[in-house]
Amino acid sequence: MLKVIGGFFLGLIVIGVLAYTYAGSLMFREIESPFGVEETVARIQQNIQNTGNGWALSGLRNPGKAVQNDGGNVLPVMMVEACSTKYSAPILKDDAVRFLSILMPCKVSVYKKNDGKTYIGMMNAGLMGKMFGPMVGEVMGHVAEDQAKFVQFDASKPAPEMIKGMPGAATGAAGGAAAGGC
């Protein structure tokens, strides 16, 4: 019996360590972009607009601007924000999971690293959604499917223009991105 209980707790510890180690990389995805920062942003924006399902752009933020205003430098980071009322409405109507509004709008981060390459960072909506019950799981599953389309690029098409004129554009401020369907 002691062995069973010991094994159980050992298993818990192992799983806890694994969860602690890998939770970050499970919850968030990072992929390399074949384009520069601006072009990646512009292509994601175009993809979002072409995805359908009620998706609309709600902001483009540059957290690096705030650092520049304080006299410092960071490599470029641009946050593309988008929302779909089709997916946000069911969550926002349910008191039990309204706290998930903290995840809205949906964000895709585009940034450069010290290796000079451009990367795309996203939340793993599918996995995250499964933790909050069947309704959220289903909604977030659809979000995850659409997210995958946001980052499918057709290099044979010319680079579109980056869309800047949205709430939060060209500022480093957080908040205030309540347009685009959310």
Next chain:
Amino acid sequence: MPARPKIILSVAAITAMLTALVAFALPAKPEAAPAPQAVATPKKQSDSTADHSKFKELQKNFKTGPEVTEACLICHTEAAKQVQHTKHWTWESKDPKTGQVRGKKNIINNYCTAVLSNEKDCMACHAGYGWKDSSFDFSVQKNVDCLVCHDNTGTYRKLPGDAGHPVYKRREFPPKSGKFVEAVDLKKAAQSIGMPSRTNCGACHFFGGGANGAKHGDMDSSLQHPGKYLDVHMNEKGLNFFCTECHATKSHEVSGSRYNTSAAMTGPAHIRGKADASPAACQSCHGDKPHPQKDALLNQHTDKLACQTCHIPEFARNDIGTEMSWDWSKATIMGPDGKRMVRKDSAGRRAFDSQKGAWVWESHVIPEYRWFNGTSTYKVIGDKIDPTRTVQLSVVGGGPNDPESRIWPTKVHRGKQPYDVENNYLTVQHTGGEDATALWHNYDWQKAIGTGMKAANLPYSGKFAFVETELTWPITHMVAPKEDALSCAQCHNKNGRLKDIQGVYMPARDGKHSSKKEG
């Protein structure tokens, strides 16, 4: 999945998510302050002992630039002769070490390629008037352009096509753009003169290569009103240096040039009046042990590293960006309607033009690092090339065993440009102008190369192809605040910034030492 691990995983996931959200929120400010470059700058107070608006000679209604110069020379009797000895006038320089004669007049680059046969356009950036072809007389003093460097009205404009003359008559520029450039009020400009401002230097040096920031990567119009993050020396709210602060000038000879770079200055900071070294080097103010005693280890780096390597972590640190490549082989590709096609990139910068080809731009560029001893060897017109390899249009000299060498950050501009397939040299092409052979007018490479090679006095086989080229520039402007200098681990790392630099032992890159130990 069993229930308990699922709960634990959920808790861990939510914790990670909240941590990430908090981390995202940290750098943000409730209300972003206006960008520093948008703030109007107080002009530097003139300390001149002369008010040129009171001079009798400058009360005329000048019709041309040379008339203004003649008036200047009444008092400044030696000025034109001095200018005529400088690169700003000759567009030519001789390397004191190698003897190579280079300068804009002689080299071929992978931007607009060459000056010959295109003088009327290129001379918009010549400190002179009337250089439209090889018949230009370099001895005529009234053709020296005083105003291009000394006008302080900020209204003096020279446009392509005028062979270096300013705008005498209001005109639409660029053609068919709906934008107009006003005629210069020469009297007002002449009466305003003073020491060169950022506007004077920047009119050419910020726009080299035909667009804002295109050429150098560490110089563009953002340096007109820079914040501390962009350039700690030129910061308007801080030291507020003008170009001439470092590029100190004697007899119109401007110090500091990529043609004669001081790559490895040693010794303490200069005292005033010391004439044996370049004032345009970091060391001239900071000495070769610039870090405080507590960071003495950093001072041991100065015999291998240029200051710029750590203190310019990226160049083109703005939305303007810089051009990374120019593909001339795409020029003359017309739009579906058979007419000229122009396309911009996602950030609104030029990306394609049927006249000129295709470009790639980038912002916040991480430099490529090279050993550099201050001497670059350039491809000049007529130099033989090996078309089976990428042609190096400038080779930065130096190496790990050369005491004059340091590791420098560079911008490498890549291109594809035409060469004569039988004679194996890069071709000169006639691009600008409205005549029958100008590439930008008739989209005919054969005619354009024919005219260009004739101007260069070189035989042309009649057959051309495109070859890949590289042009390497040392980076030296846009010095970041010290807090943003490279950290130790960014180089002392197997995959760090200097991973490809040979000939020097670097702890943590080459051996056992941890980068933490290094600082």
